[in-house]
Amino acid sequence: MVDRTDRHFRSLMRLITRHTLLYSEMVVARAILRGDHQRLLAFDPNERPLALQLAGDEPGALAEAARIAADYGYDEINLNVGCPSPRVQRGRFGACLMAEPQTVADCVAAMRAAVTLPVTVKHRIGIEGREQFADLAEFVEIVALAGCDRFVVHARIAVLGGLNPKQNRSVPPLRYDDVYALKRHFGDALFEINGGIATLDQAAVHLKRVDGVMIGRAAYDDPMLFAAADARFFGGAAGDGVDRIAVVEAMVPYVERWVAAGGQGYQVLRHMQGLFNGMPGARRWRRMLSVDGPRSEEPGRLLRAAIAERR
Numbered sequence: 604m605v606d607r608t609d610r611h612f613r614s615l616m617r618l619i620t621r622h623t624l625l626y627s628e629m630v631v632a633r634a635i636l637r638g639d640h641q642r643l644l645a646f647d648p649n650e651r652p653l654a655l656q657l658a659g660d661e662p663g664a665l666a667e668a669a670r671i672a673a674d675y676g677y678d679e680i681n682l683n684v685g686c687p688s689p690r691v692q693r694g695r696f697g698a699c700l701m702a703e704p705q706t707v708a709d710c711v712a713a714m715r716a717a718v719t720l721p722v723t724v725k726h727r728i729g730i731e732g733r734e735q736f737a738d739l740a741e742f743v744e745i746v747a748l749a750g751c752d753r754f755v756v757h758a759r760i761a762v763l764g765g766l767n768p769k770q771n772r773s774v775p776p777l778r779y780d781d782v783y784a785l786k787r788h789f790g791d792a793l794f795e796i797n798g799g800i801a802t803l804d805q806a807a808v809h810l811k812r813v814d815g816v817m818i819g820r821a822a823y824d825d826p827m828l829f830a831a832a833d834a835r836f837f838g839g840a841a842g843d844g845v846d847r848i849a850v851v852e853a854m855v856p857y858v859e860r861w862v863a864a865g866g867q868g869y870q871v872l873r874h875m876q877g878l879f880n881g882m883p884g885a886r887r888w889r890r891m892l893s894v895d896g897p898r899s900e901e902p903g904r905l906l907r908a909a910i911a912e913r914r
């Protein structure tokens with residue numbers, strides 16, 4: 604999620620769930636071609652399995668960006684056809700590409716030819732003016748023929764004129780049935796459902812109808828939501844769930860390494876604020892991280908002190 608998640612949040616998530624597929628925030632393919640690969644693409648190998656999400660509408664640029672990403676060790680390339688932001692629309696990519704299934708298909712085919720990794724597409728169930736199931740099915744059919752390995756479907760249309768990105772994640776109603784209908788219609792293709800899913804129980808219900816579930820905001824707000832995911836969905840033992848203190852303890856050497864390498868401690872700590880949500884003392888934890896975190900020169904020590912206080 605742009606402006607929210609990054610490699611540090613993914614490292615935190617990886618301590619909570621070993622097997623859930625993680626996605627990068629959207630990275631514009633042309634930005635990768637302009638250089639600064641390290642800033643845009645570097646990640647900790649522990650984050651894998653990890654999909655890189657690209658944005659763009661030029662098959663050649665996307666193919667080249669996918670090739671560079673494959674060398675970095677990503678496990679999957681995902682194309683963003685769901686973002687409604689005006690900036691992205693000016694670039695003619697994101698959700699507005701739902702009106703151009705053949706362009707998306709050409710992009711998928713070019714990336715498929717460039718890398719051996721799975722190439723997937725994240726999209727909406729429609730955009731204003733193309734919001735019937737027949738439009739959606741046409742989009743999926745054309746993109747599937749180009750070799751798309753999985754469809755990640757945000758079960759809302761995007762309104763590209765009147766709503767801002769935040770409203771576009773809440774105002775258009777969720778239509779899960781459209782995603783289920785896709786699965787029935789294209790039985791051989793893989794579909795991952797997204798939008799408004801906030802518990803593993805809800806995920807389990809969707810998994811009876813589709814192949815995967817993507818959770819965005821709820822994962823950020825309450826990362827420990829995923830503590831039981833490995834046991835529940837990936838064949839782990841019931842006792843495999845991690846506890847919060849163990850997660851914080853594991854983040855101590857992580858943040859210390861990051862600071863030793865020249866990074867800012869708060870770049871890591873800021874993602875840990877939701878870790879105790881729903882627990883006694885959650886507010887105090889958040890305050891400690893948000894007030895003391897930004898000015899702390901020894902973030903590892905801050906975390907240790909916070910743990911000691913909770914014991």
Ligand SMILES: Cc1cc2nc3c(=O)[nH]c(=O)nc-3n(C[C@H](O)[C@H](O)[C@H](O)COP(=O)(O)O)c2cc1C
Pocket residue numbers: 604605606607627628629656683685686725757772797798799800817818819820821
């Ligand atoms: C701050 C923010 C940034 C987002 N950035 C991206 C992004 O980079 N790529 C993407 O595919 N979706 C992005 N999304 C949308 C989410 O991935 C997801 O589709 C949407 O929030 C609905 O799912 P949820 O209810 O589980 O959050 C973003 C959402 C938020 C709140």
